[in-house]
Amino acid sequence: MFLKRIELFGFKSFMNKITVAFGEGTTCVIGPNGCGKSNISDAIRWVLGEQNPRLLRGETMDDIIFNGTRTRRPLGMAEVSLVLSNDTHAFPIDYAEIKVTRRVYRSGLSEYLINKNPCRLKDIRNLLMDTGLGSSAYTVMERSMTDQLLGNTSTNLRIMLEEAA
Amino acid sequence: MFLKRIELFGFKSFMNKITVAFGEGTTCVIGPNGCGKSNISDAIRWVLGEQNPRLLRGETMDDIIFNGTRTRRPLGMAEVSLVLSNDTHAFPIDYAEIKVTRRVYRSGLSEYLINKNPCRLKDIRNLLMDTGLGSSAYTVMERSMTDQLLGNTSTNLRIMLEEAA
Amino acid sequence: ARSLFLDTFQKVRKNFSEVFRTLFQEGEADLIMVDEANPLESDLEIVARPGQKRAQRIALLSGGERALTAISVLFALYLEKPSPFCILDELDAPLDDANVGRFLEMVKRFGKRTQFVVITHNRQTMEAANYLYGVTMQESGVSRVVSVRLGDEAVENEDEAIRSIQG
Amino acid sequence: ARSLFLDTFQKVRKNFSEVFRTLFQEGEADLIMVDEANPLESDLEIVARPGQKRAQRIALLSGGERALTAISVLFALYLEKPSPFCILDELDAPLDDANVGRFLEMVKRFGKRTQFVVITHNRQTMEAANYLYGVTMQESGVSRVVSVRLGDEAVENEDEAIRSIQG
Numbered sequence: 001m002f003l004k005r006i007e008l009f010g011f012k013s014f015m016n017k018i019t020v021a022f023g024e025g026t027t028c029v030i031g032p033n034g035c036g037k038s039n040i041s042d043a044i045r046w047v048l049g050e051q052n053p054r055l056l057r058g059e060t061m062d063d064i065i066f067n068g069t070r071t072r073r074p075l076g077m078a079e080v081s082l083v084l085s086n087d088t089h090a091f092p093i094d095y096a097e098i099k100v101t102r103r104v105y106r107s108g109l110s111e112y113l114i115n116k117n118p119c120r121l122k123d124i125r126n127l128l129m130d131t132g133l134g135s136s137a138y139t140v141m142e143r144s145m146t147d148q149l150l151g152n153t154s155t156n157l158r159i160m161l162e163e164a165a
Numbered sequence: 166m167f168l169k170r171i172e173l174f175g176f177k178s179f180m181n182k183i184t185v186a187f188g189e190g191t192t193c194v195i196g197p198n199g200c201g202k203s204n205i206s207d208a209i210r211w212v213l214g215e216q217n218p219r220l221l222r223g224e225t226m227d228d229i230i231f232n233g234t235r236t237r238r239p240l241g242m243a244e245v246s247l248v249l250s251n252d253t254h255a256f257p258i259d260y261a262e263i264k265v266t267r268r269v270y271r272s273g274l275s276e277y278l279i280n281k282n283p284c285r286l287k288d289i290r291n292l293l294m295d296t297g298l299g300s301s302a303y304t305v306m307e308r309s310m311t312d313q314l315l316g317n318t319s320t321n322l323r324i325m326l327e328e329a330a
Numbered sequence: 331a332r333s334l335f336l337d338t339f340q341k342v343r344k345n346f347s348e349v350f351r352t353l354f355q356e357g358e359a360d361l362i363m364v365d366e367a368n369p370l371e372s373d374l375e376i377v378a379r380p381g382q383k384r385a386q387r388i389a390l391l392s393g394g395e396r397a398l399t400a401i402s403v404l405f406a407l408y409l410e411k412p413s414p415f416c417i418l419d420e421l422d423a424p425l426d427d428a429n430v431g432r433f434l435e436m437v438k439r440f441g442k443r444t445q446f447v448v449i450t451h452n453r454q455t456m457e458a459a460n461y462l463y464g465v466t467m468q469e470s471g472v473s474r475v476v477s478v479r480l481g482d483e484a485v486e487n488e489d490e491a492i493r494s495i496q497g
Numbered sequence: 498a499r500s501l502f503l504d505t506f507q508k509v510r511k512n513f514s515e516v517f518r519t520l521f522q523e524g525e526a527d528l529i530m531v532d533e534a535n536p537l538e539s540d541l542e543i544v545a546r547p548g549q550k551r552a553q554r555i556a557l558l559s560g561g562e563r564a565l566t567a568i569s570v571l572f573a574l575y576l577e578k579p580s581p582f583c584i585l586d587e588l589d590a591p592l593d594d595a596n597v598g599r600f601l602e603m604v605k606r607f608g609k610r611t612q613f614v615v616i617t618h619n620r621q622t623m624e625a626a627n628y629l630y631g632v633t634m635q636e637s638g639v640s641r642v643v644s645v646r647l648g649d650e651a652v653e654n655e656d657e658a659i660r661s662i663q664g
């Protein structure tokens with residue numbers, strides 16, 4: 001089972017539909033400050049089921065919808081899809097490829113899809129759970145995690161250990 | 166008035182007496198992780214009068230005394246001296262050079278000196294106050310200040326503005 | 331649940347010691363369960379002693395030593411339960427050149443069973459990548475992604491980038 | 498005290514706008530006193546809008562944009578009340594090459610009346626220095642300082658380093 005690609009549309013600074021494909025081995029993402037690299041890791045967190053907008057640097061969930069620039073109007077919806085290969089049949093469903101999609105509208109309405117079939121967020125989470133992607137506790141790691149992991153309150157370390165158990 | 170040099174003896178990883186001289190313009194300090202660079206900025210904070218061991222990454226004030234290695238015994242005292250030129254007579258005392266010294270012993274006993282004359286910490290603070298060195302609020306700046314300055318609680322920004330006023 | 335947690339804890343603890351020694355080359359570290367009678371509630375403490383230094387509070391370690399210790403915890407968890415893919419966002423920023431090198435060797439070893447996506451500003455890290463993407467904002471506020479080959483012209487066309495990666 | 502604080506606030510606020518524009522080249526920023534009737538108690542808010550982007554919460558800005566915004570606040574304060582010397586510990590770590598360059602230009606300008614001591618792992622920053630010191634731990638856990646000239650042999654003797662700097 002491996003990650004094939006991620007598709008972003010209207011997510012934060014990704015006004016246009018963008019596809020990022022991944023091969024085996026290590027992919028490096030580079031670019032100037034503020035160009036959108038961490039927005040990609042936010043997108044992955046979000047499509048894996050992150051419900052806390054603060055962990056996406058926002059205050060409300062619609063902070064993640066492209067909110068326009070001085071010359072571009074805001075969009076009404078954000079959509080992220082994660083495409084995984086099912087070559088090892090790690091997913092107990094009969095598809096060669098698993099595409100998990102999450103959408104949110106300005107109204108607050110959310111939509112979730114597995115291979116274009118509408119479903120609930122918990123269906124996505126259950127599907128991903130056994131493959132180790134059930135939460136992004138240690139799938140997405142950023143600089144601020146150092147102080148959190150080593151901090152006085154050992155809560156973060158505990159959460160990650162429970163994740164691993 | 167300019168900074169001439171700093172002398173460290175027994176301060177954190179500076180077991181031996183070390184003198185760092187400064188010229189006009191910009192001095193850069195480099196070296197591998199953990200070699201002692203930030204310890205130098207802690208030393209400057211401390212000799213300027215920092216009383217909170219947490220702002221020196223310690224829990225108690227004797228955390229700043231060299232505590233030995235596997236092959237070296239701990240020391241019983243830490244001492245830092247800051248030497249400033251008085252060429253512009255910014256300091257209202259009759260010396261060409263101002264040397265401010267702070268010492269702490271394992272017992273908790275502290276000593277303070279201005280040009281080798283024993284004094285109290287507040288004498289040092291008063292002497293430095295008018296020259297803009299009265300506190301290290303924005304004399305020593307490190308990476309974690311970004312989140313503190315931009316954080317929700319605007320206390321840090323307020324403290325620094327009061328400093329500037 | 332209690333014995334499962336304890337079991338995981340012991341394994342991660344052992345991994346952590348080993349990973350720490352690999353990344354720091356010298357010194358030792360441990361994961362301590364403060365209240366052993368109460369595994370599901372107990373405080374957990376990380377102790378780390380790089381090089382020949384004396385063990386001390388983790389707060390006294392340098393920025394780079396703390397980052398590398400946190401990275402050791404991360405890889406200790408991956409050894410126990412690997413994630414199929416992993417996003418590392420600027421974890422190398424506080425590390426010196428030698429430590430970046432050791433971090434990248436570990437990413438390479440783990441890379442055999444985990445796809446890593448590494449966000450970085452560090453040249454050493456860029457050079458170690460199998461694939462390189464550049465994120466740009468030609469139009470201010472609007473992100474685009476291009477495939478990059480170090481030393482080559484940037485590939486402007488995203489479809490081409492995808493095809494060239496997935497064959 | 499109240500009017501002194503207000504006066505300082507207004508000056509720093511104006512400086513901040515200007516410094517921000519110099520470091521970001523495009524966009525604007527402001528320092529807001531939320532409760533103008535209560536200057537000594539009021540919350541203070543920083544708003545920043547880099548480039549052509551739309552103004553948004555400062556939390557949504559990138560790591561590098563936040564760092565550069567904090568640096569703008571710092572220099573805004575220095576313009577009002579300069580410190581005779583200043584220690585900057587790895588402030589350049591999250592910045593890309595272009596932003597490091599602009600940060601260094603500002604350090605150079607302010608360097609005419611403030612001595613800066615910059616701790617860094619960044620090559621660009623090292624090259625911009627007037628003097629360079631290397632801190633080493635030949636013996637593990639024990640720090641020493643040597644004077645360094647980029648491209649030259651490291652000067653092992655500290656007395657020599659001091660004499661060569663202070664003439």
Ligand SMILES: Nc1ncnc2c1ncn2[C@@H]1O[C@H](COP(=O)(O)OP(=O)(O)OP(=O)(O)O)[C@@H](O)[C@H]1O
Binds near residue numbers: 064471
């Ligand atoms: N909802 C949104 N709509 C439009 N733009 C957004 C939205 N949310 C965030 N942004 C913009 O995205 C940018 C942040 O991008 P990101 O954090 O991905 O940068 P980065 O590439 O990681 O940079 P750095 O190297 O500094 O970490 C900010 O400038 C922010 O204004």
Ligand SMILES: Nc1ncnc2c1ncn2[C@@H]1O[C@H](COP(=O)(O)OP(=O)(O)OP(=O)(O)O)[C@@H](O)[C@H]1O
Binds near residue numbers: 203228383386392424
């Ligand atoms: N009281 C003490 N006695 C001996 N060593 C100490 C003491 N306090 C701190 N140290 C050691 O000093 C080292 C930290 O040094 P410092 O923070 O200056 O590193 P640095 O050069 O800034 O590194 P980095 O590049 O990672 O930020 C730690 O390894 C710590 O163990």
Ligand SMILES: [Mg+2]
Binds near residue numbers: 037039559561
């Ligand atoms: Mg980022």
Ligand SMILES: [Mg+2]
Binds near residue numbers: 204392
């Ligand atoms: Mg440091």
